[in-house]
Amino acid sequence: MPEQISKETVVKVSRLARLSLSPDQAEKMTSQLAGMLEHFRDIDALDLSAVEPMTQPYPLKNVMREDVEMTSLDRQEVLDQAPAAESGRFRVPPTIGFDV
Amino acid sequence: MSDNAVLPNGWQLVVGLEVHVELATKTKMFSASANRFGDEPNTNIDPVTLGLPGALPVLNKHAVELAMRIGLALNCKVQPCTFHRKNYFYPDLPKAYQITQYDHPLNIDGFLMLPGEVRIGIERAHLEEDTGKSTHFGGTSGRIHGSDYSLIDFNRAGVPLVEIVSRPDIRTSEQARQYVAELRAILLVVGASDAKMEEGSMRCDVNVSVHKPGTPFGTRCEIKNVNSIRSVGRAIDYEARRQVDLIEGGGTVRQETRHWDDASGRTETLRTKEDADDYRYFLEPDLVPLVPEQSWVDQVRAALPVLPAARRNELAELCGIDKDGESAFVVVERGQDDYVRQVVGNGGDPRRSVIYVQQAFADQGAAPKVPAKDLAALTILERDAKVTSTQAKTLLTDLIEAGGGDVVAMAAKRGFEALDTGALEAMVDAAIAAEPGAWQKYCDGEEKALGALVGAIMKSSKGKADGKAVTTILQSKRKK
């Protein structure tokens, strides 16, 4: 298992998750995550090399629908729930800073 | 090829293409709202499209079938596959993840043949969903940087896409153009997409690097916003040259994403590798594996139409034209090769049939209104010199306007009479006799004198003589 989680990693992860953490919060988060990850080291004792990962509880496959159109949601009903809308569209602030 | 000449000192271009194609389904990849271009903003939306809390994706069977058509047409292996989430934040990505295929794509290991038996490997052709569309306002002219705000339309969000990833087998910008053109022709013929680059239903990302043969590939740059086949060539030529100049100037190429600016003809840095997001791919728990039954794959394969390359070969053989030439490409692209076959089947002159169709039937679609037998009759009139090539063109226009008809009667109505070579020669002789001065000057090498002679013949024939034929006769008489 990797080294103990650092505050730098916590800050990087918080950026990935678009959560802004103050230095104090980052400190607290680092120690809490470190505590949990320490607890989670119990599975390091297991030999999992021959074990297939299990991603779904019930083995289904080929679930598909026919290509049939259904009515759209009402635009006004949807835009009424938006934080900001204009000209039938959702409005967002400009993109600056780190871009994706 | 010629384009490689732009790279000096033995540098070799290496190109791979990632082409995104919107599939021609009625509905979206994972939900039932319409997949339709050009509608009012946010009128083709549903809980899944908007990424509303609680919404769940369900795979569109027809999208899978169209993706399999693409894969099979590109000689891929169709295999059991899964869907992953690619996590990143962007306002036009409603769920903040894109559902895509990662380590187990639907189609793998295919190839596409280019003219001259050039084989371009296809690494994969996988299913994914499109994003919505952001429009940037304020600041400098709609560019993302420096804008004041953006407006988002989610009509396009969730539209089914196939991403076709080539291997880095392309060595010239000409090959890259041919690859995109050929791919587009295939997509159209299999009915998988309308493949309109100008509307964005077919989009190319171009990976460019340079190296010296015998050494490992160089660091590549990915170029985005390449929106036409012509731009594909221009962007590659520019980028290759930029990289060579950079290296020869002592610099190194950085792995980065670059933006093609069609107006300035340059690429510029969009983002570098260091900014790259960590997409945290993991298996999409809301979807189950897709394991296409062999019977389904066989059925899709059996229903595939004859592909453009084979059709061009057939057409070229039938009409005696170059299989890699413009005529064959254009006529097959428009799906008019069957029509040409009918024209020839009705006794039409093969070469003239294909050229008429290429030149005059651009907006006629796969089933032109002019009956094949009428067009066949026109090619025969011209072949037998019953009408001149200029007259034939006029008649072709008449024929298209009338939606068909008896071309002999049309020729008569226009007053186009057959002038056989004997009659023409007699007229030429008469003109020489009538204009001895001009004939002498012409024989002395004064080309201008030809005009007077031809003019006299056209006058006496009341315009029915073919100017080209008259000139040919005069030239042959001068040589004697």
Added chain:
Amino acid sequence: MQKLVEIVAGVTDGSLTATAVLEEHLGRIQARESEIHAFNLVTADQARETATKIDADVKAGKKVGALAGVPIALKDNMCTRGIETTCSSKILQGWKPPYDATVVTKLRQAGAVVVGKTNLDEFAMGSSTENSAFGPTKNPLDISRVPGGSSGGSAAAVSAGFAAASLGSDTGGSIRQPAALCGVVGVKPTYGTVSRYGLVAFASSLDQIGPFTSDVRDAATLLEVISGHDPMDSTSIPQAATSLVSVLEHGVKGMRIGRVTDLPEGCEPDVLARLEAAFDALRKAGATIVDVKLPSLQYCLTAYYLIAPAEASSNLARYDGVRYGNRVEAADLNAMYAATREAGFGEEVKRRIMLGTYALSAGYFDAYYGKALKVRRLISDDFARAYKDVDTILTPTSPSTAFKFGSKTDNPLAMYLCDVFTIPTNLAGHPAMSVPFGVGADSMPVGIQVLATTMGEQAMFKVAAELERAS
């Protein structure tokens, strides 16, 4: 208080009116909701309209549904068209979905009367409702104690008689644990039995909707209505709902009940004593108790607290202040995202988003998420071996009875341990339910958990019904 089945029978034959039943429940809400806080929203007006319509239908001789006139409360993470759905989070406060969850549609079609949306730990992350952005729910049996969580509001609503039944969601025990702590029946069905369409996702491969009721028969009745294939959910099992009510009187004679010999430590002795009493009761009723080993059980907590946050970090990324919910304005997009999510999510949610993002990120994926998926396989295999020898397994639902407010809030890990007995079934995708079975040393109810294999609901309900008869 009337049982669900009695209400349906009475409303259908005209001896009760839906309106009278509703008013009785609204009266209890009026009397005690201010101290309990089971609801984020009481939808009294809509409920009265629905009840009036059902009564009119009965009068007109029209056929009414299988839940005619039953007042039902919904956990506030199920979408209800035009009715606020918040997940007890500030980020969604005020959001009115433009669509109904499949379960909501099924309830309406069956004639249920939705009385309100119940409180939960924010986005269903917690075991006490102390993580609700709108304040905790109190345990109706002792308001100094938690009702459990995350579906604490739904458990409390049934326990307090605010609704004849309610729906919750269970990702790691969020139905069973509060059912145990509030002294009601709570069922987590086989993954894929009840549609998740319209359930706001926490961890997609673990989430399942299920009922809270005051007895086993009501639970069976309600589960039959909400189960069944839904083409809107790709993980929905393509089978009709299993018949459950029909097996309740079958008894347990000849059934083999598993006793886990390597149960994780940390369970209160009074709770373990009730478990032994449950085995005795089943033995008396003709069942055989068989020892089973589940060696991977001890690793479940780790697997769960890597898998669930990983999925959650992705599921909760959509709360970005663009299309719905709340936004904190900022000069540029990324600042808006960060400010919105910082203000909108509570501590526990942020902690899990961080943990999950970390577990999925480049360089750590294999060590954490990838390994957790393998451990998930181990526990599933353990169960598969055990179910060769037994029909159901019995464990405590929770290691303790309802605890006091604030006793675990400072230590996330201590809170996570509340789920130690419930998590394994979510990982395996199996059904499990909690049945009240006596009380602990503090006179608070103890829940016994009945576990079964995939689609093993009939066996599970037989045992649960037997335990109920014996309690």
